[in-house]
Amino acid sequence: MSPSLMILQVSFATICLFLAVTCSNLDGNQPWISFTQWASTHGNIIYWKLFGRQIIVLQSQEIAKTLLDHRSGIYSDRPPLYDTRAVGSEFNSAQLRYSDEWRLHRRIYHQSFRPEAAKDYLPLQLRKARQLLQGIIESPEHYQHHIELFASSVIMSAVYDYEAKPKDDPLLLAAEKAIKVFLEVSSLPIQVILETFPFLLKLPSWMPGSGFKKLAIQSQKNASAMVNIPFHYARERTMAATSNHCMVSESFKRSEMHSNANEFELALKSASATAFIAGTASTLAVFVLAMMLYPDVQKRAQEEIDAVLGNQLPTFEDRPSLPYVEAVLRETFRWHPVFPLGLPHYTSDSDVYNDYYIPKGAIVVANIWAMSQDEVKYPNPNEFKPERFLMADGKLNDDTIGFIFGFGRRVCAGRYFADASLWISMVSLLATFRLMKPLDNEGKEIDPVFKWTTGLSSHPESLPCRIVPRHPDMTARKLADIIDLSA
Numbered sequence: 001m002s003p004s005l006m007i008l009q010v011s012f013a014t015i016c017l018f019l020a021v022t023c024s025n026l027d028g029n030q031p032w033i034s035f036t037q038w039a040s041t042h043g044n045i046i047y048w049k050l051f052g053r054q055i056i057v058l059q060s061q062e063i064a065k066t067l068l069d070h071r072s073g074i075y076s077d078r079p080p081l082y083d084t085r086a087v088g089s090e091f092n093s094a095q096l097r098y099s100d101e102w103r104l105h106r107r108i109y110h111q112s113f114r115p116e117a118a119k120d121y122l123p124l125q126l127r128k129a130r131q132l133l134q135g136i137i138e139s140p141e142h143y144q145h146h147i148e149l150f151a152s153s154v155i156m157s158a159v160y161d162y163e164a165k166p167k168d169d170p171l172l173l174a175a176e177k178a179i180k181v182f183l184e185v186s187s188l189p190i191q192v193i194l195e196t197f198p199f200l201l202k203l204p205s206w207m208p209g210s211g212f213k214k215l216a217i218q219s220q221k222n223a224s225a226m227v228n229i230p231f232h233y234a235r236e237r238t239m240a241a242t243s244n245h246c247m248v249s250e251s252f253k254r255s256e257m258h259s260n261a262n263e264f265e266l267a268l269k270s271a272s273a274t275a276f277i278a279g280t281a282s283t284l285a286v287f288v289l290a291m292m293l294y295p296d297v298q299k300r301a302q303e304e305i306d307a308v309l310g311n312q313l314p315t316f317e318d319r320p321s322l323p324y325v326e327a328v329l330r331e332t333f334r335w336h337p338v339f340p341l342g343l344p345h346y347t348s349d350s351d352v353y354n355d356y357y358i359p360k361g362a363i364v365v366a367n368i369w370a371m372s373q374d375e376v377k378y379p380n381p382n383e384f385k386p387e388r389f390l391m392a393d394g395k396l397n398d399d400t401i402g403f404i405f406g407f408g409r410r411v412c413a414g415r416y417f418a419d420a421s422l423w424i425s426m427v428s429l430l431a432t433f434r435l436m437k438p439l440d441n442e443g444k445e446i447d448p449v450f451k452w453t454t455g456l457s458s459h460p461e462s463l464p465c466r467i468v469p470r471h472p473d474m475t476a477r478k479l480a481d482i483i484d485l486s487a
């Protein structure tokens, strides 16, 4: 059998892996690690060619800031893609070309999630964090479900004012299904492959290699449910004046400022659904892993919380008094960034940086992973050490690790909201529970066995964890009473 025929007969994921590895010794599952290794021989800017596409990988924060932040006039586009409608992802603000349509999406986000506006969601985020505690105390063995529920229901409420059910909520199930497939089809190697071989999306279903098309059709169906159903719910309630504060209702109130109502509504619907592609649950999974592996860090954070709060549950007002907890959040972001390659930028003009010529029409990738593992800035980067962010007097230094949210005009539009969701959920978990390694049959602690997910986002999958209340007399009932008193 010829090699090309062989390729067509293997599965979708294997094709990507096989092609990427064959073409350039790239670890197709974790390309960010290959790029980081290449830095030692090829330097901090790598030029890489995949199927004729020119890809430039920026490996240091300084270079990424110089190019993507300071020369954003050249670096704010996204790569032209195969027809995004083929996988149902045309709604995605993050994939839009640098255009008026993108500017409208960005304006909608800015109005709801800029620092001042994001504060309006703090009470909601606090309430959802308390629901997370309640869920975990009732069934700690299903903590991953509770974390995912927290992450998606906080978005559902903030964007659509939709209160998700704790179990089998149809809208959440639709969104989860859509995102899972979407993250798979959005990884850099797969995007380049689909753009280069668009026929893979058109092969008849009986043909070997039609896995791409099947996946695309599945993705289309899932995305349509995720984009349309919650939006119609929020739209109707906004029109009936029964909706509470949320991104959709607030945006409709401002929509008179826009001359084309249909265009505005389509942009709002699409921007709203983009919020589901957030890294909140993934970052919480990284946090749980770190707390299991570094019990001393966990203990120190809990001592800080106890000293400041006694038996109270934390609120956002306590944030400035808890520098060590803040350092734990920053270290979680750094230790394992959940979007290790961010999202690809694209040059709208050629550029010169030092001795490097950067052509027009090149895909430019900020290797966030390499930046987070910079040995000079973060000695022993594999170790989870929140102390890196503290000065000798115990105060926080000014490294806020903002690079994990990307760069330039395409920087994450939901970063202040994400930061608040993560802080309140982590501090609430630390105040209430001990997160420990699982036990074997003889009651001895064992190192957790799990896999890192691959694709656009990377986080621990199916991670076993033993979660017990810190105070033995803490029961679901008691927690519910405390929450009712203080929420």
Ligand code: HEM
Residues within 6 Å of the ligand: 093, 094, 095, 106, 109, 113, 274, 275, 276, 277, 278, 279, 280, 283, 338, 339, 342, 343, 344, 345, 404, 405, 406, 407, 408, 409, 410, 411, 412, 413, 414, 415, 417, 418
């Ligand atoms: C821990 C959580 C999150 C992380 C680590 C994260 C990270 C990122 C990164 C790396 C980018 C690409 C930036 C670039 O191109 O340079 C991005 C884009 C984006 N993020 Fe986030 N994000 C998070 C949560 C959220 C949330 C909660 C929302 C919505 C409420 C959101 C909305 C967006 C949007 C709309 C874009 C596209 C921006 C554009 O292309 O103009 N993100 N995010």
